[in-house]
Amino acid sequence: SALKKRLMELHNQSERAARAMNTVKTNQSQTVETASRKKDLIRSEFSEIKALIEEKENYTLKVIADEEKRVCNKFDYVYGILGSKKKEIQSLKDQIEMALTEGDDVLFLKRAAALQQMSAKDAFVPVIEMDQNLIQSTYQSAVNLKDIVKLSVTQSKEARAEEHTHKEKTLYQAQDTLRVEADTKEKKKPVKAAPATGTPNAAAAVSTKELIDSFLKKSREELLQYAANITLDYNTAHNKVILSERYTRMSVSDTPLNYNHHPQRFTDCSQVLGFQCFKRGIHYWEVELQQNSFCGIGICYGSMERQGPESRLGRNSSSWCIEWFNSKISSWHNDVEKCLPNVKATKIGVLLHCEGGFVIFMAVGEKHNLIYKFKTQFTEALYPAFWLFSSGTVLSLCQVKQ
Numbered sequence: 001s002a003l004k005k006r007l008m009e010l011h012n013q014s015e016r017a018a019r020a021m022n023t024v025k026t027n028q029s030q031t032v033e034t035a036s037r038k039k040d041l042i043r044s045e046f047s048e049i050k051a052l053i054e055e056k057e058n059y060t061l062k063v064i065a066d067e068e069k070r071v072c073n074k075f076d077y078v079y080g081i082l083g084s085k086k087k088e089i090q091s092l093k094d095q096i097e098m099a100l101t102e103g104d105d106v107l108f109l110k111r112a113a114a115l116q117q118m119s120a121k122d123a124f125v126p127v128i129e130m131d132q133n134l135i136q137s138t139y140q141s142a143v144n145l146k147d148i149v150k151l152s153v154t155q156s157k158e159a160r161a162e163e164h165t166h167k168e169k170t171l172y173q174a175q176d177t178l179r180v181e182a183d184t185k186e187k188k189k190p191v192k193a194a195p196a197t198g199t200p201n202a203a204a205a206v207s208t209k210e211l212i213d214s215f216l217k218k219s220r221e222e223l224l225q226y227a228a229n230i231t232l233d234y235n236t237a238h239n240k241v242i243l244s245e246r247y248t249r250m251s252v253s254d255t256p257l258n259y260n261h262h263p264q265r266f267t268d269c270s271q272v273l274g275f276q277c278f279k280r281g282i283h284y285w286e287v288e289l290q291q292n293s294f295c296g297i298g299i300c301y302g303s304m305e306r307q308g309p310e311s312r313l314g315r316n317s318s319s320w321c322i323e324w325f326n327s328k329i330s331s332w333h334n335d336v337e338k339c340l341p342n343v344k345a346t347k348i349g350v351l352l353h354c355e356g357g358f359v360i361f362m363a364v365g366e367k368h369n370l371i372y373k374f375k376t377q378f379t380e381a382l383y384p385a386f387w388l389f390s391s392g393t394v395l396s397l398c399q400v401k402q
């Protein structure tokens with residue numbers, strides 16, 4: 001009966017295997033179903049996206065077509081007028097020719113007198129053209145839409161890449177932790193406490209505020225006393241950022257440039273840093289925006305990441321910036337965005353006070369010139385930093401004469 005028991009066991013085992021097979025099959029078909037449902041949902045999301053874009057395309061094309069029609073109608077009208085004018089002139093010409101063949105002198109003189117009175121004015125042709133502002137802004141709206149789509153598509157690509165590296169990092173960290181634990185068990189090393197970075201007290205906060213206010217009251221001439229000449233650091237430039245005019249002008253290339261590999265180079269975000277860095281003192285520089293649909297001006301620590309979505313200005317704890325995103329202006333630090341009122345100025349002043357622990361962004365030449373101020377305790381040297389996204393964006397560092 002040991003054999004019977006064995007048979008029982010085998011019977012039970014086989015039943016278990018059969019059940020497991022069923023589960024696998026059921027789970028497989030469930031997976032197929034779930035995936036197919038999700039794919040349908042994604043398809044419908046994308047067809048909605050495409051419809052929205054197509055609607056925008058249709059609308060944009062219609063704006064141009066309407067303008068074309070308006071101007072063509074005018075051309076037709078003027079052409080018609082010119083046609084009847086031409087007929088009028090022709091008939092006058094004919095009448096004069098007839099009169100010249102008149103044999104009877106009296107009749108000729110009479111006719112000539114009458115014809116002298118008649119005149120044909122030159123036809124006036126008005127200037128007719130399409131509204132260039134309308135055409136250009138309509139085209140620009142399409143370019144902006146493209147930039148937004150491009151930006152969000154590349155960002156989700158970067159986020160996916162980051163997810164993978166993050167998983168790897170976590171794995172390494174887990175291994176490191178095990179190793180560290182083993183070490184401490186052996187050596188019983190005391191754990192060092194992290195240095196305290198206590199919040200500044202109220203008195204200090206008040207004096208910082210006063211200090212900032214005193215800078216906001218300064219005229220541009222006074223600020224220029226702190227002027228720093230800044231040039232751009234080629235080794236940090238992303239391979240779509242073109243540097244020109246002796247490293248003071250930056251723009252965006254449509255095709256990747258063949259910059260050599262460098263550990264300081266941005267690989268994912270089209271950014272570049274200044275060559276000069278500031279650890280102490282007060283520094284002021286100005287940046288001219290020549291086309292600012294998508295760009296950012298800020299400062300960062302030299303230790304800021306150069307890879308992955310976190311290397312974008314303002315998206316980490318090591319950088320502070322103002323960003324122009326289509327028609328929106330925001331401040332960014334530590335991945336926190338604050339929307340700001342629009343500014344017309346195309347020249348932006350940056351005042352960095354290292355010891356005071358603040359950076360002020362100002363609209364040069366505007367009455368209320370404050371765009372935004374960040375207050376913090378800087379712990380490392382700071383570099384001027386720039387993000388340039390859309391093609392056509394040009395930023396120039398103003399060289400200050402002293």
Ligand SMILES: *[C@@H]1O[C@H](CO)[C@@H](O)[C@H](O)[C@H]1NC(C)=O
Pocket residue numbers: 005008009012
């Ligand atoms: C086989 O399964 C039955 C009921 O499912 C149980 O009573 C029995 O003890 C099992 N036999 C063995 C040998 O595992």
Ligand SMILES: *[C@@H]1O[C@H](CO)[C@@H](O)[C@H](O)[C@H]1NC(C)=O
Pocket residue numbers: 023024027
């Ligand atoms: C099948 O699905 C169930 C419930 O979803 C789950 O508990 C089980 O682990 C799955 N089995 C396999 C082999 O994937």
Ligand SMILES: *[C@@H]1O[C@H](CO)[C@@H](O)[C@H](O)[C@H]1NC(C)=O
Pocket residue numbers: 051052054055058
């Ligand atoms: C856009 O225009 C095309 C052609 O006129 C038309 O077939 C299509 O339905 C329009 N799309 C939308 C979303 O309005």
Ligand SMILES: *[C@@H]1O[C@H](CO)[C@@H](O)[C@H](O)[C@H]1NC(C)=O
Pocket residue numbers: 227228229399400401402
């Ligand atoms: C900045 O550069 C300009 C031109 O190269 C020079 O004339 C000026 O003295 C410099 N200013 C400072 C503060 O270094």
Ligand SMILES: CC(=O)N[C@H]1CO[C@H](CO)[C@@H](O)[C@@H]1O
Pocket residue numbers: 303304305310315316317318334335
């Ligand atoms: C390098 C760096 O500063 N990384 C930080 C960027 O900011 C996020 C939070 O927004 C931090 O988690 C990162 O450590």
